[in-house]
Amino acid sequence: MTETSGRSWTLLTNHGRVLLLVARDPDARLRDLAEAAGITERAAQTIVGDLEEAGYLTRQRSGRRNHYVVHRRRPFRHPAEADHSVGELLDVFTDD
Numbered sequence: 635m636t637e638t639s640g641r642s643w644t645l646l647t648n649h650g651r652v653l654l655l656v657a658r659d660p661d662a663r664l665r666d667l668a669e670a671a672g673i674t675e676r677a678a679q680t681i682v683g684d685l686e687e688a689g690y691l692t693r694q695r696s697g698r699r700n701h702y703v704v705h706r707r708r709p710f711r712h713p714a715e716a717d718h719s720v721g722e723l724l725d726v727f728t729d730d
Contacts, residue, residue: 648671648673648677648681649681649684649685650723651671652667652671652673652678652681652682652685653685653690653691653704653720653724654723654724654727654728655667655670655671656682656685656691656702656704657704657724657727657728658727658728658729660701660702660703660704661696661699661700661701661702662702663699663700664678664679664682664700665678667682682702688708688711689705689708690704690705690708690720691703691704691705692705704720704724705720706719706720706721706724707719707721708720710723
């Protein structure tokens with residue numbers, strides 16, 4: 635993380651970061667997502683719920699684990715980027 639004027643910040647939000655992590659590993663546990671994103675497990679759970687509610691991913695039970703399906707065609711939420719799909723962002727950061 636880079637410091638600017640004594641404040642630290644990143645370009646991606648935690649929601650964006652968790653979506654990228656899920657796209658990279660659809661079978662990741664919440665604990666693993668939280669650790670990779672540098673957030674609490676509770677925060678990861680809330681973010682996954684937000685992403686699911688907004689239609690960016692679907693959670694499927696597979697035994698005791700979750701499997702996630704990312705909906706790449708969903709548009710960005712902000713009007714300034716709404717003409718782009720999240721799949722375009724995922725393509726930049728994933729091998730898919």
